[in-house]
Amino acid sequence: MIKVHHKEAFERISDERRNSILNAGIEEFAQHGYEKANINVIAQKAGISIGLMYKYFKTKEDLFITCVDCGMSHLDKVLQNIMESDDKLLIKAEKLIRATCSHSRKNKNYIKIYNEIAGEKNAARSKMLANEIESRTSALYIDAITTALEKGDVRSDLNPRLFAFFLDNLLLSLQFSFTCDYYRERFKIYYGIDVNEIDDEEIVTQLLKFIESAFTFEKKKSSEDKK
Amino acid sequence: MIKVHHKEAFERISDERRNSILNAGIEEFAQHGYEKANINVIAQKAGISIGLMYKYFKTKEDLFITCVDCGMSHLDKVLQNIMESDDKLLIKAEKLIRATCSHSRKNKNYIKIYNEIAGEKNAARSKMLANEIESRTSALYIDAITTALEKGDVRSDLNPRLFAFFLDNLLLSLQFSFTCDYYRERFKIYYGIDVNEIDDEEIVTQLLKFIESAFTFEKKKSSEDKK
Amino acid sequence: MIKVHHKEAFERISDERRNSILNAGIEEFAQHGYEKANINVIAQKAGISIGLMYKYFKTKEDLFITCVDCGMSHLDKVLQNIMESDDKLLIKAEKLIRATCSHSRKNKNYIKIYNEIAGEKNAARSKMLANEIESRTSALYIDAITTALEKGDVRSDLNPRLFAFFLDNLLLSLQFSFTCDYYRERFKIYYGIDVNEIDDEEIVTQLLKFIESAFTFEKKKSSEDKK
Amino acid sequence: MIKVHHKEAFERISDERRNSILNAGIEEFAQHGYEKANINVIAQKAGISIGLMYKYFKTKEDLFITCVDCGMSHLDKVLQNIMESDDKLLIKAEKLIRATCSHSRKNKNYIKIYNEIAGEKNAARSKMLANEIESRTSALYIDAITTALEKGDVRSDLNPRLFAFFLDNLLLSLQFSFTCDYYRERFKIYYGIDVNEIDDEEIVTQLLKFIESAFTFEKKKSSEDKK
DNA sequence: GATGAATGAGGTTTCATTCAT
DNA sequence: GATGAATGAAACCTCATTCAT
Numbered sequence: 001m002i003k004v005h006h007k008e009a010f011e012r013i014s015d016e017r018r019n020s021i022l023n024a025g026i027e028e029f030a031q032h033g034y035e036k037a038n039i040n041v042i043a044q045k046a047g048i049s050i051g052l053m054y055k056y057f058k059t060k061e062d063l064f065i066t067c068v069d070c071g072m073s074h075l076d077k078v079l080q081n082i083m084e085s086d087d088k089l090l091i092k093a094e095k096l097i098r099a100t101c102s103h104s105r106k107n108k109n110y111i112k113i114y115n116e117i118a119g120e121k122n123a124a125r126s127k128m129l130a131n132e133i134e135s136r137t138s139a140l141y142i143d144a145i146t147t148a149l150e151k152g153d154v155r156s157d158l159n160p161r162l163f164a165f166f167l168d169n170l171l172l173s174l175q176f177s178f179t180c181d182y183y184r185e186r187f188k189i190y191y192g193i194d195v196n197e198i199d200d201e202e203i204v205t206q207l208l209k210f211i212e213s214a215f216t217f218e219k220k221k222s223s224e225d226k227k
Numbered sequence: 228m229i230k231v232h233h234k235e236a237f238e239r240i241s242d243e244r245r246n247s248i249l250n251a252g253i254e255e256f257a258q259h260g261y262e263k264a265n266i267n268v269i270a271q272k273a274g275i276s277i278g279l280m281y282k283y284f285k286t287k288e289d290l291f292i293t294c295v296d297c298g299m300s301h302l303d304k305v306l307q308n309i310m311e312s313d314d315k316l317l318i319k320a321e322k323l324i325r326a327t328c329s330h331s332r333k334n335k336n337y338i339k340i341y342n343e344i345a346g347e348k349n350a351a352r353s354k355m356l357a358n359e360i361e362s363r364t365s366a367l368y369i370d371a372i373t374t375a376l377e378k379g380d381v382r383s384d385l386n387p388r389l390f391a392f393f394l395d396n397l398l399l400s401l402q403f404s405f406t407c408d409y410y411r412e413r414f415k416i417y418y419g420i421d422v423n424e425i426d427d428e429e430i431v432t433q434l435l436k437f438i439e440s441a442f443t444f445e446k447k448k449s450s451e452d453k454k
Numbered sequence: 455m456i457k458v459h460h461k462e463a464f465e466r467i468s469d470e471r472r473n474s475i476l477n478a479g480i481e482e483f484a485q486h487g488y489e490k491a492n493i494n495v496i497a498q499k500a501g502i503s504i505g506l507m508y509k510y511f512k513t514k515e516d517l518f519i520t521c522v523d524c525g526m527s528h529l530d531k532v533l534q535n536i537m538e539s540d541d542k543l544l545i546k547a548e549k550l551i552r553a554t555c556s557h558s559r560k561n562k563n564y565i566k567i568y569n570e571i572a573g574e575k576n577a578a579r580s581k582m583l584a585n586e587i588e589s590r591t592s593a594l595y596i597d598a599i600t601t602a603l604e605k606g607d608v609r610s611d612l613n614p615r616l617f618a619f620f621l622d623n624l625l626l627s628l629q630f631s632f633t634c635d636y637y638r639e640r641f642k643i644y645y646g647i648d649v650n651e652i653d654d655e656e657i658v659t660q661l662l663k664f665i666e667s668a669f670t671f672e673k674k675k676s677s678e679d680k681k
Numbered sequence: 682m683i684k685v686h687h688k689e690a691f692e693r694i695s696d697e698r699r700n701s702i703l704n705a706g707i708e709e710f711a712q713h714g715y716e717k718a719n720i721n722v723i724a725q726k727a728g729i730s731i732g733l734m735y736k737y738f739k740t741k742e743d744l745f746i747t748c749v750d751c752g753m754s755h756l757d758k759v760l761q762n763i764m765e766s767d768d769k770l771l772i773k774a775e776k777l778i779r780a781t782c783s784h785s786r787k788n789k790n791y792i793k794i795y796n797e798i799a800g801e802k803n804a805a806r807s808k809m810l811a812n813e814i815e816s817r818t819s820a821l822y823i824d825a826i827t828t829a830l831e832k833g834d835v836r837s838d839l840n841p842r843l844f845a846f847f848l849d850n851l852l853l854s855l856q857f858s859f860t861c862d863y864y865r866e867r868f869k870i871y872y873g874i875d876v877n878e879i880d881d882e883e884i885v886t887q888l889l890k891f892i893e894s895a896f897t898f899e900k901k902k903s904s905e906d907k908k
Numbered sequence: 909g910a911t912g913a914a915t916g917a918g919g920t921t922t923c924a925t926t927c928a929t
Numbered sequence: 930g931a932t933g934a935a936t937g938a939a940a941c942c943t944c945a946t947t948c949a950t
Contacts, residue, residue: 009930033348035262039924040933049932051927060924118409119346121260126408134413142417155440162433165417169400170393181353182345189361190369190392206389210441213382217440236913266941276915281942463909487802489716493945494912503911505948514945572863573800575714580862588867596871609894616887619871623854624847631846635807636799643815644823644846660843664895667836671894690934720920730936735921 003128005065010056021046021056025067030112034064065129068117071110072133078103083140089148093167093211094204100171101200104178111179118176141168145215154215167211174207229359232292237283248273248283252294257339261291292356295344298337299360305330310367316375320394320438321431327398328427331405338406345403368395372442381442394438401434457582459519464510475500475510479521484566488518519583522571525564526587532557537594543602547621547665548658554625555654558632565633572630595622599669608669621665628661686746691737702727702737706748711793715745746810749798752791753814759784764821770829774848774892775885781852782881785859792860799857822849826896835896848892855888 010018024045028037039060043053057063082095104111117133120126141164148154154163176183178195188194237245251272255264266287270280284290309322331338344360347353368391375381381390403410405422415421464472478499482491493514497507511517536549558565571587574580595618602608608617630637632649642648691699705726709718720741724734738744763776785792798814801807822845829835835844857864859876869875 031348033262033346035260036348038922043933050925051932051934052930054925055930115346118403119260119342119407120409121258121263123408127412130409130412130416134416138413138417155436158436159429159433161418162430163437165404165414166397166434166437168417169397173396173400176345180346181350182347182357185354185357186361186365187392189357190365190395191388202386203389206386207393209382209385210390210393213444214437214441217444240913265939277942278915278944279913282913285942287941485802487716487800489714490802492943497912504946505911505913506909508946509909569800572857573714573796573861574863575712575717577862581866584863584866584870588870592867592871609890612890613883613887615872616884617891619858619868620851620888620891622871624850627850627854630799634800635804636801636811639808639811640815640819641846643811644819644849645842656840657843660840661847663836663839664844664847667898668891668895671898694934719918731921732923732936733934736934739921741920 005062005069006057007055010066013056017046017048021048021053022067022070025063026071026109026113029064029067029116030109033116034060037064039063061125065125068113068129069132071107071113074107074110075103075114076136079137079140083144089144089153089215090208090212092144093215094208096171097174097204097207097211098200100174101178101204104175108179111175115176115180115183137168138164148215155217158215163215166214170207170211174203229296232289232296233284234282237293240283244273244275248275248280249294249297252290253298253336253340256291256294256343257336260343261287264291266290288352295340295356296359298334298340301334301337302330302341303363306364306367310371316371316380316442317435317439319371320442321435323398324401324431324434324438325427327401328405328431331402335406338402342403342407342410364395365391375442382444385442390442393441397434397438401430459516459523460511461509464520467510471500471502475502475507476521476524479517480525480563480567483518483521483570484563487570488514491518493517515579519579522567522583523586525561525567528561528564529557529568530590533591533594537598543598543607543669544662544666546598547669548662550625551628551658551661551665552654554628555632555658558629562633565629569630569634569637591622592618602669609671612669617669620668624661624665628657686743686750687738688736691747694737698727698729702729702734703748703751706744707752707790707794710745710748710797711790714797715741718745720744742806749794749810750813752788752794755788755791756784756795757817760818760821764825770825770834770896771889771893773825774896775889777852778855778885778888778892779881781855782859782885785856789860792856796857796861796864818849819845829896836898839896844896847895851888851892855884 021042024042025037028042028045032038037060039053040050042063043050046053053063057066078099079096082092082099085092085095087095114133117126117129120129142160145154145158145160145164145167149156149158149160173183177187178184184195191198248269251269252264255269255272259265264287266280267277269290270277273280280290284293305326306323309319309326312319312322314322341360344353344356347356369387372381372385372387372391372394376383376385376387400410404414405411411422418425475496478496479491482496482499486492491514493507494504496517497504500507507517511520532553533550536546536553539546539549541549568587571580571583574583596614599608599612599614599618599621603610603612603614627637631641632638638649645652702723705723706718709723709726713719718741720734721731723744724731727734734744738747759780760777763773763780766773766776768776795814798807798810801810823841826835826839826841826845826848830837830839830841854864858868859865865876872879
């Protein structure tokens with residue numbers, strides 16, 4: 001489904017070399033952002049010649065997208081695991097929050113690259129990337145909520161697509177707050193403490209409360225609803 | 228309080244020219260991002276020579292930050308208005324959501340610039356920008372929630388700083404979804420419809436539900452907690 | 455005799471302003487060298503507008519030459535005083551050495567400007583400057599030596615013009631060693647101590663010995679010449 | 682011992698190209714001085730692209746210093762040869778003077794570059810360059826004089842470091858007088874004839890006299906000291 | 909006379925991409 | 930397949946000089 005962004009040659013190389021290239025690329029793109037990342041440096045870090053790099057990827061952009069795909073597939077696996085269980089929605093939510101915390105702390109570069117594409121200025125590329133990255137996740141969330149809705153596990157008046165969207169927004173922002181410079185500083189301003197000096201438990205608890213209530217609370221219809 | 232990032236000469240010019248420069252800068256930075264934005268183009272759009280541009284700003288970075296400050300002050304005024312009222316927290320929240328929608332639709336470039344700094348890779352600059360931009364907003368949110376907490380208007384077991392943080396995360400993500408290419412596409416994937424082809428009312432309603440419940444719901448302690 | 459390098463207007467201004475301009479120019483040119491010196495900065499330091507600066511001088515070059523002339527005239531006065539006395543050559547030499555030391559220590563910027571023109575790359579400008587600056591000095595030296603030669607005060611086989619040249623070379627190098635970065639470091643390498651941490655007496659004594667002998671020694675022709 | 686100022690790539694190229702670059706650089710820097718020298722012109726003269734130039738040198742400054750080192754090493758070899766002989770000091774001096782004359786006439790650009798660094802305004806760079814360039818020479822001179830002193834070949838009351846310094850000053854000034862515009866004109870003013878229209882013999886003879894006497898003469902202590 | 913805003917050519921440096929070997 | 934030397938367009942920034950007021 002997802003279009004590949006590398007030349008054929010890239011498929012014929014050893015896993016070791018492939019990983020070495022992807023890791024070098026991810027590191028460089030995460031550290032400096034797309035524009036300032038330097039392909040020649042990536043090739044050097046990966047231990048291959050720049051000429052060979054261009055045997056594997058037609059452009060810098062293709063290398064970038066391939067790195068993005070690689071980073072995102074990691075995240076995807078985590079989600080997939082959680083979402084395919086039989087847990088109730090709120091159990092899943094808790095798992096998601098915990099997974100978000102630990103994954104963000106362990107894989108900062110993946111998140112940084114995610115943050116980089118969140119700033120993408122090119123409409124066409126945005127479209128392509130969003131579809132590659134968000135389709136599966138969004139479907140998982142929407143399905144889970146829809147199911148919960150059918151089972152009566154959540155309030156009946158919620159729009160599953162929008163609630164899925166809100167939920168992901170919260171997780172997305174949290175991810176960035178763990179890894180990206182601006183978001184980290186912003187978190188510190190809100191919470192008062194640097195994200196690296198806290199125990200995640202308080203955040204998990206509070207965010208879970210926030211989500212849990214949002215999903216389960218339902219106003220009594222009777223009285224007056226703004227009228 | 229906030230350090231200025233322009234030379235004195237910039238203060239001596241006519242409002243017309245100042246705005247022309249800021250608008251040209253905001254447009255260029257919003258469209259292309261910091262790295263690819265071209266100072267010569269900005270000068271041209273603003274109708275001044277490049278030499279003069281450097282009489283006003285020492286570096287491209289300074290011009291950028293000045294544009295950021297300009298864009299952010301607009302947003303700030305909107306917030307200030309809403310938050311200084313006597314409304315209850317949830318009324319404020321509703322106003323905030325509505326303001327976020329309309330402001331985002333009207334001032335796309337400001338939001339795009341905000342998105343640009345959210346991707347900042349330089350730690351020092353991130354710190355500086357976050358403090359310039361988030362300090363006031365966060366204080367307003369935290370205060371409002373704390374007050375509501377004291378009045379018993381919201382659930383008693385919430386952490387005001389974190390709930391403020393979550394609230395802002397939702398609004399932030401919403402803003403970006405209205406304006407930034409990647410987020411817009413992501414929104415479309417979740418909601419099914421492009422953000423430009425919808426009426427905001429459904430979003431306002433749903434997000435308000437989400438927030439309202441999160442803030443007011445309180446589980447009965449006694450009975451069964453999980454179990 | 456010396457061509458002026460300023461516009462008429464420069465002659466009509468007050469001494470205070472003239473000095474302020476010259477001092478600002480001398481400082482800037484001494485500190486940064488001709489190429490990197492900034493006329494706008496000089497005008498600022500001098501407390502006048504850049505427009506006015508160009509009412510006084512047609513070009514940066516003219517301002518520079520005027521500053522040079524000003525600085526050199528100071529040195530000239532010192533020399534004139536010493537050389538017009540009735541002292542014997544070696545007495546004059548000692549006075550010259552002492553004057554060189556003290557003048558260099560007190561008027562670093564003049565010497566630095568002198569050093570700047572010693573590096574002049576433009577042949578025509580070099581010619582003009584050298585004639586403005588060296589003519590009088592050289593004449594004084596050559597005359598004094600010629601006179602001493604006639605009186606039998608110095609060895610009979612010296613060429614007065616060349617010995618004057620050598621003498622001035624020694625004084626020139628000494629001046630630079632007191633003030634110019636490269637020469638100062640070079641002095642330190644030779645002498646072992648920074649020029650700012652020494653008493654001049656040892657230098658005066660030794661240089662005087664060097665010169666005195668050079669001027670007065672005369673090998674006996676007859677006897678053994680190297681044998 | 683001396684830090685290199687080029688990138689590795691510069692070491693891997695052919696002698697022909699290396700020389701072509703160095704010569705182009707030396708010519709440009711000698712002709713126009715550091716500030717006005719144009720890297721693009723150097724690259725063009727050397728027959729390479731500007732991009733490649735920057736593969737060899739990180740900055741204009743590094744290219745300059747490399748050119749300086751190259752030029753200075755030539756001079757060094759000449760000196761080394763003369764100073765390592767068993768000749769008496771004055772024989773060495775004569776050889777030095779003659780070598781200075783002929784080397785200066787043949788390698789004007791090296792001397793012009795030397796003159797350029799003698800005008801260096803940056804203290805740190807001055808220090809570095811002086812130590813790279815003057816250390817060896819000064820040591821050779823000081824050693825030779827010290828040895829002569831021990832053997833009784835020179836006057837017993839001279840300070841070897843200062844006399845070495847004076848000697849080098851004379852040679853330095855002579856060098857510049859052969860090649861640098863300002864010094865050349867100054868020489869003409871002193872000697873009456875352009876340095877390019879004379880036979881060096883007179884200069885050699887006279888300078889040797891000057892130095893010889895300075896080094897060997899010793900006043901009788903007893904009799905009259907001044908007065 | 910005096911101002912200083914305005915100009916714009918020009919120089920250093922970066923880096924994606926090509927191609928001969 | 931693999932190399933890495935080579936290219937050159939493009940961007941930021943400086944500053945001598947002009948000129949309208």
